[in-house]
Amino acid sequence: GAELVHDDDELMLITNGGTLVRTRVNEVSIQGRNTQGVRLIRLSGDERLVGLDRIANLVTDDADADADADADADADADADSSAADDAAEPAREDE
Incomplete structure (x- = not known):
């Protein structure tokens, strides 16, 4: 998935197995375009990512x-x- 975010936002990732991962955007390392990206969550077996949402930092x-x-x-x-x-x-x- 992809989401447009700002440095002070957070991301919430949700799997069909009920796993939730919430992480700050500014803690995700920045990669060049010739890389394969950054893994934010590890999925096991038949587990799938079913939700990705931006949590805006209000204050x-x-x-x-x-x-x-x-x-x-x-x-x-x-x-x-x-x-x-x-x-x-x-x-x-x-x-």
Whole structure:
């Protein structure tokens, strides 16, 4: 199988015998195009690979998660401030 992945993703391989292998993409060695590739799972007897899935890394770093949370809090505070300003303005009639 083949899957488009990024360095911070993981791969999940599943066999018909119930074997699961989960590995980080950045731990797979990079090979040149003249090689036969990298074996990620050994299959025994009549066992077959039935699933291959990319697991995206949602949070890469605690600092990134904190920065995202701070940005969300700032956006919420700005929205609350705008709503309060709108409510404080008296209604005007055009004519």
